[in-house]
Amino acid sequence: MFKGMVIVITGGSSGLGKALAQRFIKMGANLALIARDANKLATVKAILAVTCDAGQKIEIFPCDVSDYAATEKTMNNIADTLGLPDILINSAGILKEGYFENLSLNTFREIMDINYFGVINCTKVTIPFFKQKGRGRIVNISSLGGKMASFGYSAYCSSKFALVGLTETMRMEFKPQGIKVHLVCPGEFESAMVDDLNTYRTAENLVVTQTVPVLPLDVVADEIIKGIQKDRYLIIPGFTARFLERVSRFIPSLSRSIIDYKIRSVYERAL
Numbered sequence: 001m002f003k004g005m006v007i008v009i010t011g012g013s014s015g016l017g018k019a020l021a022q023r024f025i026k027m028g029a030n031l032a033l034i035a036r037d038a039n040k041l042a043t044v045k046a047i048l049a050v051t052c053d054a055g056q057k058i059e060i061f062p063c064d065v066s067d068y069a070a071t072e073k074t075m076n077n078i079a080d081t082l083g084l085p086d087i088l089i090n091s092a093g094i095l096k097e098g099y100f101e102n103l104s105l106n107t108f109r110e111i112m113d114i115n116y117f118g119v120i121n122c123t124k125v126t127i128p129f130f131k132q133k134g135r136g137r138i139v140n141i142s143s144l145g146g147k148m149a150s151f152g153y154s155a156y157c158s159s160k161f162a163l164v165g166l167t168e169t170m171r172m173e174f175k176p177q178g179i180k181v182h183l184v185c186p187g188e189f190e191s192a193m194v195d196d197l198n199t200y201r202t203a204e205n206l207v208v209t210q211t212v213p214v215l216p217l218d219v220v221a222d223e224i225i226k227g228i229q230k231d232r233y234l235i236i237p238g239f240t241a242r243f244l245e246r247v248s249r250f251i252p253s254l255s256r257s258i259i260d261y262k263i264r265s266v267y268e269r270a271l
C-alpha cells in the first residue's frame with residue numbers, strides 16, 4: 001500500500017515518528033522527515049538508509065512546525081525534492097507535566113503552538129498538494145490524553161483535546177475531497193518523551209497514568225500502520241487504552257470516581 005508513496009513525518013527523528021519511518025521504509029515508501037534538531041535527523045537518516053532499497057529516498061528537513069512560514073517553505077522543498085506528498089503524519093509533539101498552578105503561561109502557549117498549531121500549519125501547507133493529486137491521507141497523533149484528562153496534564157491535555165476536535169472536523173471536511181484522516185490516541189508508550197517525564201512527574205500523575213500499561217513502541221507503531229491500512233478513523237493502540245476510552249465515554253462518572261480514588265490514595269500514603 002505504501003510502496004512508492006511520499007510520506008511526510010513530523011517528529012520523524014525520535015520515538016513514534018522514527019518507528020513509523022522504519023516501517024514505511026521497509027514497505028517501500030519515500031520519506032521526508034521533519035524535526036528541529038538537524039543532527040538527530042541526520043542520525044535517523046543514516047540508520048534508515050541501511051534498510052533502504054536503491055531508488056528509495058529519505059530526505060531530512062530541519063524545521064519548527066510551530067512556525068508557519070518555515071513549515072510552508074519546508075513543504076515546498078519536500079514537493080520539489082521528492083514530489084507531491086501522499087501521506088502526512090503529524091507526530092511532532094512535546095509534553096510538560098505539573099500542577100496547573102506551577103505551569104507557566106508560556107508553557108501552555110508553547111505546548112499549544114507545537115501540538116495544536118503545528119498540526120494546523122503542516123496540514124494547511126499540505127492540503128493544496130493533496131488537492132492537486134486528488135487524494136491524500138492525514139494521520140494526527142493525539143493521545144489518550146486527548147480523550148480523557150489526566151492529573152498534571154492541564155497544558156498537554158488541552159492541546160490534545162483541541163487536536164481531537166480539529167481532527168474530527170478535518171475528517172468530515174476532507175472526506176468529500178478524497179483526503180482520508182486518522183485520529184491516533186495512544187496511552188503512554190516507551191519513548192524519549194516518557195523517559196524525560198519519568199525524571200520529574202508528580203506522584204499523582206504516575207498513579208493515574210499507570211491505569212494503562214506503558215506499551216512497547218513497536219506495538220504502538222504496528223497498530224497504527226494496521227489502522228491506516230484498514231482505513232480505520234480512530235486508532236487507539238492497546239486493549240486497556242481502548243477499554244478505558246470507552247468507559248470514560250459511556251460512563252464518565254465511573255471513570256472520574258476511579259481517578260479520584262487513585263489520587264486520594266497518593267494523599268493518604270503521604271499522611
Ligand SMILES: NC(=O)c1ccc[n+]([C@@H]2O[C@H](COP(=O)([O-])OP(=O)(O)OC[C@H]3O[C@@H](n4cnc5c(N)ncnc54)[C@H](OP(=O)(O)O)[C@@H]3O)[C@@H](O)[C@H]2O)c1
Pocket residue numbers: 010011012013014015016017034035036037038040063064065066090091092093094095114118141142143144185186187188189190191192193194
Ligand atoms: N510517548 C507517549 O507516551 C505518548 C503517548 C501519547 C501520545 N504521544 C504523542 O506521540 C507523538 C510522538 O511522541 P514521542 O513519544 O515519539 O516523542 P519524542 O520521542 O519526544 O519525539 C518527539 C519528536 O517531535 C519533534 N518535535 C518536537 N517539537 C517540534 C517542533 N516544534 N517542530 C518540529 N518537530 C518537533 C522532536 O524533534 P526535535 O525536538 O528535534 O524538534 C522529536 O522528533 C507526540 O505528539 C506525543 O504527544 C506520545
